[in-house]
Amino acid sequence: MNRLTKGFLLGAAGLTAAMGVAAPAQAKPVKYVFMMIGDGMAMPQRNAAALYLANLEGEGLKPGVMPLTMDNLPVQGMATTYSANAVITDSAAAATALASGHKTNSGVINMDAEGKVKYAPISKLAHDKGYRVGIVSSVSIDHATPAGYYAQVEKRSKYYAISTQLLDSGFEYFAGGAVKEPTGKKKDQANFYDLAKTKGYTVTQSRDAFAALKPGAKKVFAENPVHADGNALPYAMDAGKDSISLAEFTQKGIDLLQGGKFFMMVEGGKIDWSCHANDPGASIGDTVAFDRAVKVVYDFYKKHPNETLIIVTGDHETGGLSIGFAGTKYGNAIKALQGQKSSYIAFGEKFAALRKAKPELVFDDVLPLIKETYGLDVAALAPYEADMLKAAFAESLLPEDQRDAKNPQKYLLYGEYDPLAMTLNHLVSHKAGLAWTTYSHTGVPVPVSAVGKGAEAFAGFYDNTDIAKKTMKAMGL
Ligand SMILES: [Zn+2]
Known part of the structure; x- marks a missing residue:
C-alpha cells in the first residue's frame, strides 16, 4: 500500500x-x-x-x-x-x-x-x-x-x-x-x-x-x-x-x-x-x-x-x-430544483390523462402541468428553450410506432422516454446547474x-x- x-x-x-x-x-x-x-x-x-x-x-x-x-x-x-x-x-x-x-x-x-x-x-x-x-x-x-x-x-x-x-x-x-x-x-x-x-x-x-x-x-x-x-x-x-x-x-x-x-x-x-x-x-x-x-x-x-x-x-x-453545466458555469443554481414537486413518472401519468381527456391537445394545455410539476414558467424561458419543449411536445403526441427512438439524434435527445418529460428533466437539471451524459x-x-x-x-x-x-x-x- x-x-x-x-x-x-x-x-x-x-x-x-x-x-x-x-x-x-x-x-x-x-x-x-x-x-x-x-x-x-x-x-x-x-x-x-x-x-x-x-x-x-x-x-x-x-x-x-x-x-x-x-x-x-x-x-x-x-x-x-x-x-x-x-x-x-x-x-x-x-x-x-x-x-x-x-x-x-x-x-x-x-x-x-x-x-x-x-x-x-x-x-x-x-x-x-x-x-x-x-x-x-x-x-x-x-x-x-x-x-x-x-x-x-x-x-x-x-x-x-x-x-x-x-x-x-x-x-x-x-x-x-x-x-x-x-x-x-x-x-x-x-x-x-x-x-x-x-x-x-x-x-x-x-x-x-x-x-x-x-x-x-x-x-x-x-x-x-x-x-x-x-x-x-x-x-x-x-x-x-x-x-x-x-x-x-x-x-x-x-x-x-x-x-x-x-x-x-x-x-x-x-x-x-x-x-x-x-x-x-x-x-x-x-x-x-x-x-x-x-x-x-x-x-x-x-x-x-x-x-x-x-x-x-x-x-x-x-x-x-455532474454538478456543473455550461449554462450556469461556476454558479450555485441548485435552488431551481425547489420548484420540482413530483417525478417524471407522476408528470407522465398526468400528461397521459390530459391527452386522453382532450385528443386535440395543444402545447398551451400542458403549461399548468409543467409549472405544477417542475416549477417552470414557460413564458419566462428563453425562446430556444420554449422551442425545445414545443418540439418535444409534438414528438410526444406521435403514436409510439412513429416515435423512432432508435434514430440516433432522437435517442440523444430523449432516450426511450417520453420526449416532453425528458426535455423537462434536462431543462430543469440545467437550470439547477446539473447535467447528464447518458440514459x-x-x-x-x-x-x-x-x-x-x-x-x-x-x-x-x-x-x-x-x-x-x-x-x-x-x-x-
Ligand atoms: Zn444498479
Missing part, C-alpha cells in the same frame, strides 16, 4: 471525531451488519443531494456541515465497479461482486459467466452461521440488487425463479416492493403468495398489517401497499402516506431481527431509475430517502457501537450526473462509507469484490 492507495478520510474533522471509529476488529465476529446500497449512487448523486439540502437552509455547502449521514461516517473509501465483461457494469454483476465477492458477466446473478458455477452470497453464508437475515429494497424485491443477496440465476430477468429462491432462502425478513411475476412470465406457475404461506412466511400488504408486525414473527414478507412503476415503491417525492418508506422498512427490520446476530441489506433502488431518466428531483429525493434509512441504522449503531458494522456504497453510477450506467468508481467494528478495513481504493471479502472477514465467514 503506497501513499496514493492508503485510506483517505473525507469530511470535517470535528464531526468525524465526534462520530468515532470503533475499536479495531477483534477475532470475535461482528454481531450486527448493515449493507446499505444506493443503486446508481456514486459521488455526484450524494453531492447533488447534499447541495440541495444545504441550500434549503442557506446558500451552499460549508466546511464542517455535511447534510447526509452517509457523508459523515468516519471511514471513506472508493471501489471499482466494472463487471467481468464490461467496463460499465449492470446491477446483476455488481450485486454478485458486492454479495459474493466474485466478478461475473453483466446480467448474471451469483453464478460464473457460463452459468455453471454457483457463488454463495454473504447473506447465505451468514444465515448458515446463525445470523438472521433481512433484505429490503425500494424496487421489486426480485430485482437484481436484492436478488444478489439470496438468488443464483444465469439471467436476472428470470423473476419467477428468483422469487421462488427468495422463499427457499428461509431468510427472516423481506421488505419493500412486490414481486414482478407472482405466477411466472406466462402466468401458469404456482402463485408466489400461496407458496409464501406454505413456506411459513407472514405476508403483509397494508400499513396496518405492517404496523402490527411484532418481534417474534418468524419469517416476514412485508410488501408496500402502493405498487408504483415496476412494482416498486413510489419515488420518495411522489409518495403519499399510504406508502411505507425505505426508512420505515429498515426500522421494522431492526425491530424484528433483533435478539440475536443479524445481517441486513437495504437498497435504495430508484436512485438508479431516476438517474436513467435524468430526473434530478427524483434522484435527489430518493438519495435523501436512502440516507434516512442510513440514519436509522446509524442510530442503531450508536446504541451498539462495539457490535455493529455499517457499510454504505453504490453498485455503479447512473446517468453520468445508462457509467463506469466511474463509487464511494464506500463505513462505521463501526471493522470499519477501518473499508478505507482505501479497492475492487467491488473486496467489499464482500472484507465484510465476510469481519463476520468470521
Whole structure:
C-alpha cells in the first residue's frame, strides 16, 4: 500500500471525531451488519443531494456541515465497479461482486459467466452461521440488487425463479416492493403468495398489517401497499402516506431481527431509475430517502457501537450526473430544483390523462402541468428553450410506432422516454446547474462509507469484490 492507495478520510474533522471509529476488529465476529446500497449512487448523486439540502437552509455547502449521514461516517473509501465483461457494469454483476465477492458477466446473478458455477452470497453464508437475515429494497424485491443477496440465476430477468429462491432462502425478513411475476412470465406457475404461506412466511400488504408486525414473527414478507412503476415503491417525492418508506422498512427490520446476530441489506433502488431518466428531483429525493434509512441504522449503531458494522456504497453510477453545466458555469443554481414537486413518472401519468381527456391537445394545455410539476414558467424561458419543449411536445403526441427512438439524434435527445418529460428533466437539471451524459450506467468508481467494528478495513481504493471479502472477514465467514 503506497501513499496514493492508503485510506483517505473525507469530511470535517470535528464531526468525524465526534462520530468515532470503533475499536479495531477483534477475532470475535461482528454481531450486527448493515449493507446499505444506493443503486446508481456514486459521488455526484450524494453531492447533488447534499447541495440541495444545504441550500434549503442557506446558500451552499460549508466546511464542517455535511447534510447526509452517509457523508459523515468516519471511514471513506472508493471501489471499482466494472463487471467481468464490461467496463460499465449492470446491477446483476455488481450485486454478485458486492454479495459474493466474485466478478461475473453483466446480467448474471451469483453464478460464473457460463452459468455453471454457483457463488454463495454473504447473506447465505451468514444465515448458515446463525445470523438472521433481512433484505429490503425500494424496487421489486426480485430485482437484481436484492436478488444478489439470496438468488443464483444465469439471467436476472428470470423473476419467477428468483422469487421462488427468495422463499427457499428461509431468510427472516423481506421488505419493500412486490414481486414482478407472482405466477411466472406466462402466468401458469404456482402463485408466489400461496407458496409464501406454505413456506411459513407472514405476508403483509397494508400499513396496518405492517404496523402490527411484532418481534417474534418468524419469517416476514412485508410488501408496500402502493405498487408504483415496476412494482416498486413510489419515488420518495411522489409518495403519499399510504406508502411505507425505505426508512420505515429498515426500522421494522431492526425491530424484528433483533435478539440475536443479524445481517441486513437495504437498497435504495430508484436512485438508479431516476438517474436513467435524468430526473434530478427524483434522484435527489430518493438519495435523501436512502440516507434516512442510513440514519436509522446509524442510530442503531450508536446504541451498539462495539457490535455493529455499517457499510454504505453504490453498485455503479447512473446517468453520468455532474454538478456543473455550461449554462450556469461556476454558479450555485441548485435552488431551481425547489420548484420540482413530483417525478417524471407522476408528470407522465398526468400528461397521459390530459391527452386522453382532450385528443386535440395543444402545447398551451400542458403549461399548468409543467409549472405544477417542475416549477417552470414557460413564458419566462428563453425562446430556444420554449422551442425545445414545443418540439418535444409534438414528438410526444406521435403514436409510439412513429416515435423512432432508435434514430440516433432522437435517442440523444430523449432516450426511450417520453420526449416532453425528458426535455423537462434536462431543462430543469440545467437550470439547477446539473447535467447528464447518458440514459445508462457509467463506469466511474463509487464511494464506500463505513462505521463501526471493522470499519477501518473499508478505507482505501479497492475492487467491488473486496467489499464482500472484507465484510465476510469481519463476520468470521
Ligand atoms: Zn444498479
